[in-house]
Amino acid sequence: MYSEQKYDSTLKFWMENDYFDELSRRELAEITDLKELEDRFYTTLEFGTGGIRGVLGAGTNRLNRYVIRKVTQGLADTILEHGPEACQRGVVIAYDSRYFSEDFALEAALVLAVNQIKVYLFEGLRPTPELSFAVRYLQTIAGVNITASHNPKEYNGYKVYWEDGGQLPPAPAKQIITKMAEREDWRIVPADRIKALEEGMVQMVGDQVDAAYQAEILHSLLNTELTQTYGTKLNIVCTPLHGTGGIPVQSILNKMGFTAFRMVAEQEQPDPEFPTVKSPNPEDPESFELALTLAKKTQADLVLATDPDADRLGAYALDRNGQYCRFTGNQIGVILAYYILDQRRRNHRLPDNGVIVKTIASTDLAEAVAADFGVKTVNVLVGFKYIGEKIKEMDVQGWGTFLFGFEESHGYLAGTYARDKDAVQASALLAEAALYYKQIENKTLPDILAELFARYGTFLDEQVAFALSGKEGRERIAAVMDRLRMAKPLSVAGLSVRFIDDYQQNVRWDALENKTEETNLPRENALRFSFEGGGYVMARPSGTEPKIRFYFCIKGSTRAEADATLARVKAEVFTLINDLMV
Incomplete structure (x- = not known):
């Protein structure tokens, strides 16, 4: 039965504790599909290349106010370790037009405020690049944007920026992840909104930043x-x-x-x-x-x-x-x-x-x-x-x-x-x-x-993405990457492979000279097969979505030649992994 599953205790906590609002508890109570419940609780949303992004809903593997609070507390704990000056510099927060974006932005602001960290909160919708600019302009220690970019309406997200205006670098990202893992208690109580505004811990911003x-x-x-x-x-x-x-x-x-x-x-x-x-x-x-x-x-x-x-x-x-x-x-x-x-x-x-x-x-x-x-x-x-x-x-x-x-x-x-x-x-x-x-x-x-x-030269580029959701999908994506690593092709559709870059292993193999060297890039689960004379095939699981993406870059002397070559390359690559994708 379901009660025997390892995620049962977390589900029970969400269902019974008054900290979680009635709508969330009711949403979970109405779910009869055990796989759906497992997917909501078998893991917690994790940081990827763009922060955290997920489907809206109740659960640790969904995006909701409680996940927003926990992530923000992890950010707050990280900023607190940087000292009083970092807290005074504060965090600027923006949000887009998605469901709950404004609510999540306010939740984040009030969690930071209860930790005595200054907040600049945009008074209305703003683009992501303006948030990046605002971090630099206001000289804050960090920035947060509530957005899921171009994803479907069911999604929202939480992107963190650091003091240079860039997305969160590895060191503070690890700190946030560590702080989140250390805090088992989900009951994080944000500051009172009116009090935070009156005391200046949360300051609204807009026109001045827009103009700059x-x-x-x-x-x-x-x-x-x-x-x-x-x-x-x-x-x-x-x-x-x-x-x-x-x-x-x-x-x-x-x-x-x-x-x-x-x-x-x-x-x-x-x-x-x-x-x-x-x-x-x-x-x-x-x-x-x-x-x-x-x-x-x-x-x-x-x-x-x-x-x-x-x-x-x-x-x-x-x-x-x-x-x-x-x-x-x-x-x-x-x-x-x-x-x-x-x-x-x-x-x-x-x-x-x-x-x-x-x-x-x-x-x-x-x-x-x-x-x-x-x-x-x-x-x-x-x-x-x-x-x-x-x-x-x-x-x-x-x-x-x-x-x-x-x-x-x-x-x-x-x-x-x-x-x-x-x-x-x-x-x-x-x-x-x-x-x-x-x-x-x-x-x-x-x-x-x-x-x-x-x-x-005529360069044709195409991306093909496969959505493989849930725990099973994650396992299948891993199997695809393993098979491509094992295959190590010397040619694809008649095109000679010159370099194989395995970014997870930080290794570039030169097929012509049969030697290896470091890629000099951070480790990431991605493979790129570069062709002699230009072009490549690359496979990479998404860091923020349940997808694996294939990138094709084909060079030809004419459009017709490049089109034909691209079709052959795609067919050969997908034939190799077809049984894992269906």
Whole structure:
């Protein structure tokens, strides 16, 4: 029977203790599926690459106010160990448009306040990149954002940032995890809201931070005179997908001189239900359905979509044949990298020690572009926090000038005012680039991508994700990674494998010279098989979702050749593991 299960005592505690609210207890009492109860209590949500993210609901393996309190107490205990000055510097907290985001933000604020840690709480919805900026601007010891980024409506999350504005580095992350594990008692009582506000332990912030954040974005642009003069000539359609991006993107585009833009009315207002899309993810072409309908009616040059916390940007652009071309995250990153480097060189602002930073799951085309400008490319693990860490390393150690960072999952940052990806800034930069190429060179953004392919090779990039939920799913994902490690292929679909990088073992094997060396990256459960001449296949379990992702980067002399090769590579890889995925 169920009572014999090891998670029974925790469930019983949640069901019977008055600390947990009646709605939570009732929710658990109504569950009759024993597997569902096991999944809710067999583990506790853990930190991944972006903090904690999970399905909303009662239980230790769900996101709710009690998990928020426990995680925040772990953060508070960590800050307390840094001394009185850290407590006085405090924590800034933001939140997005999801269910319970505002409630969770307040819970976190009041737990910190009861620990005598100063809190700056945003008065309304704000984008993730503004939270990253606010940590630096307010000089806090940490920041918290309540968001699940682009995940479905059933999810929410808790992202922690450290004093440089980057996502939580390993040392304090381990401290928080340790503190959470040490505290067995879930009964954490937050401060009284009115008292915390009256005593100044919780201070509301908003307009001043907004103005400073937008000023930094405007300062990062490259052709402000052009946009002020000709901004009316670029027709733009924008959608925030019911999230936080609507107001800041509109504000920036207006200040730049782009007045010929329209918001998708059905998706303009924040809504946790995300009623017009299956998933509020600008990586998904289906999320652009309403935006493209409006774009076709208005003959828009550029279509922009930001995810709910406005850190990811997706885009379409009109080509010469009157068709809308979808850009992958890699393609947007390469176009922005090329535009930034080219404009800097034209304006004699390209430093000799310039650096772009990208993840190991991002396209090899970017490295070819950067090399052509004499700019170094640094590769980091998947997760924008590693790009933020590299920016900090350059600043502290005094090497390199950071110019641009991106990841294939539609995340971009130019400059160091923040340490996380910024879809508000990326929207501004891509609109500026589209206007420049239209007004000065009589080209579309698809024209520019075609030119880059012609110059450096046609690179096709694709990601395939498999959702394998629950305990069984986690075991199957582990089995897939084990099989790929054992296979160690010397070729895939006729492409010779030059390097095999096993980031969990911190080992790179050179197949041509039959020698190994360290990857010089932190350990992570990921495998990358790099092909001779460019391109790769990579497998990596997600750190925040019950998924395993496969990344493909294929180089060809033509689009047709690259398409055919990509199809063969995918077929061979998935045949190897097919029995574990069904």
